[in-house]
Amino acid sequence: MSRQIQGQAQSVTERAPSPPQVNAYEMFQAQVDLVGGRLGLPDDLVDLLKRPERVLEVSIPVRMDDGRIRVFQGYRVQHSSARGPCKGGIRYHPQVTVDEVKALAGWMTWKCAVVDIPFGGAKGGIICDPMCLSVGELERLTRRYTAMILPLIGPRHDIPAPDVNTGAREMNWLMDTASALRGEPMQAVVTGKDIALGGARGRREATGRGVAIITQEILERLGRKVQGTTVAVQGFGNVGSVAALLLHQAGARVVGVSDVSGAFYCEQGLDIPELVEYAQHSPHRLLAGYSAPGVQEIPKEELLTLDVDVLIPAALEGQITEQNAGRIRARIVVEGANGPTTPEADVILEERGVTVVPDILANAGGVVVSYFEWVQNLQCFYWDEEETNARLARVMRRAFQEVWDYARHREASLRIAALMLGIERVVQAIRLRGIFP
């Protein structure tokens, strides 16, 4: 696609091909209104919580391989620094919008508060389709974006990390660019780097590992065993593939997985290690073309409505909607992705007695180990993977217990309880600090 665009003009600003169906920021604001009401917060405070502290929009010129200049639109949003430096990933996707980035930044604030790590929330995004860019173009895009958001980021201010379509490679480029421009080594400016550059051992797997831990916690709490539990996972990237693999290793039967290229089902359980291996060696790490005895390719939308015990949406936001929530057959939904369930769908799931473990708890493993990486970078003292994983499990289990207890005491769903707990902690910090001047 981008190759055609490049041919049309000397300089083209890339736009999303079609607007996303769900406005994530409206979803975010509706949640704050609801929870603010339940907590009895005054309107002015709710208004403050709904807005990001800072929004930076950048137009990023990139020299493409054919010599032309193409201008990409990018954002960095800081939602709150009340509890500490802002923290949040960078997403490369054709449908990134400023509203999406604002919502994701806000959810990062609540997430850091729910797992009680000393960060506020931020998020970044670039409107682009990385599958249509060469490695050189991606590197120049990442480096120029870094240069343009550099006034906002830094180890004590705002620390980016990977998100959809970004990983260690992009974080390495970001760290190197920031270090070159500031003239000093800046390992702690970003997390999710390669281990050789100061990345935390276990960071790459941390979000999926956290999702798997939380899935086991909820199963246990509902009196079920992981062995034999059937699972479907939407999205087979960083989060989905690791969660699927760890649950498979723990004895669950992962019967369905999907990514943007297709969905696969096997009643006896998919061979997840083989699928991980397949994706690792296929173009753009996609599942397209996978086949094995007993495995059926199914329409992508059917993945969400498979007859399973646990559904793990781990792709993008707005996947479980008013349209399909009534057909979801899983009794437990563990949100690996950010914002995969719309508020309307949430109501339907609750009415149908489906237990939803919300994103800000279920997928917090990534930011927890990002916190560990940042701590190690600042101290120049590195832990082994065992230590990271043990500490991660401790933080996730403690947070799960706190949200579970909160939900019981307040007769709230796990989502409302997690939001109440997170927002309460942020409000406490705002009140203790006071409003400057």
Ligand code: NAD
């Ligand atoms: P990723 O780019 O590694 O993977 C995304 C996956 O979703 C890919 O397999 C992609 O093909 C698939 N996908 C996209 N559209 C799809 C569709 N319509 N149907 C089925 N699959 C589809 O991204 P990731 O890092 O795994 O992030 C996934 C989600 O988890 C995002 O919502 C992200 O914000 C959230 N998250 C990520 C992290 C992290 O540490 N990476 C942390 C917390 C939350």
